[in-house]
Amino acid sequence: MKRKNITLPNIAEPADARVGSQCIVRGNQVFISGQIAYDNGKLVGAGDPLVQCQQCFKNIRDYVEAAGGTMDDVVSLNIFLSDIRYRQPAIDARAEAFEAPGPSATVVGGVDFAFEDLLVEISAIAILGD
Numbered sequence: 001m002k003r004k005n006i007t008l009p010n011i012a013e014p015a016d017a018r019v020g021s022q023c024i025v026r027g028n029q030v031f032i033s034g035q036i037a038y039d040n041g042k043l044v045g046a047g048d049p050l051v052q053c054q055q056c057f058k059n060i061r062d063y064v065e066a067a068g069g070t071m072d073d074v075v076s077l078n079i080f081l082s083d084i085r086y087r088q089p090a091i092d093a094r095a096e097a098f099e100a101p102g103p104s105a106t107v108v109g110g111v112d113f114a115f116e117d118l119l120v121e122i123s124a125i126a127i128l129g130d
Contacts, residue, residue, distance in 0.1 A: 001027040006066050010040045011059055023063040030067045030126040034080065035059040036118050049086035049119045053079075053093030056122040061097065064126050071098055073126040077105040080121040084109025090120065 005021040007013055013022055024031045037044045037052035039059075045051025061071055079090050087107060094102060103124070113121065 006030075006063055008059075008062055008066060011035075011038070011062070012041060023067065025067050028128040030064060030069065030073070030124075030128060032060055032063045032124040032126070034078070034121040034123040036113075036115075036121050043115075043117055045119075046117050047119075049081070049083075050089035050093055052118070052120040053086075053090050053122070054096065056120055057093055057097035060122065060124045064124070067126070067128065069126050069128045073128050074098070074103045074124050075127050076125040077103050078123045079105055079107045080111040080113075081107065081109045082111055082113060082119045086119055 004025045006023040006025060007021070011022055014020065020033065022033050022035075035056040037055035039055060044055040060074065064071060064073060077094070081087065081090060087109065090107065094105070111121070
């Protein structure tokens with residue numbers, strides 16, 4: 001099966017194509033790279049980990065839907081936090097984005113992000129269909 005890159009107008013692709021794409025579909029599998037709280041090139045939720053998580057999950061939902069799926073198709077998350085104390089806002093945003101029990105998740109704290117105001121980055125894998 002051929003690989004297909006999905007692009008969205010509100011989320012920038014990497015400036016250097018050699019580093020990949022934000023979203024790759026191969027067969028019924030969707031791989032979404034770490035999403036940060038940016039919309040149309042602007043940070044959403046400066047200083048607020050809950051709002052940043054909500055934006056990350058919105059970006060993930062946009063990619064999953066563009067691939068032909070729903071958030072129910074998301075099977076795995078990697079959640080990276082600049083401070084592990086942001087775990088509860090991440091849990092709260094996850095509960096808003098998914099029906100229980102939701103996808104499996106790994107949560108890592110103490111991450112040093114490329115941009116100072118980022119508090120959260122979330123990647124996802126979805127499997128479309130049954």
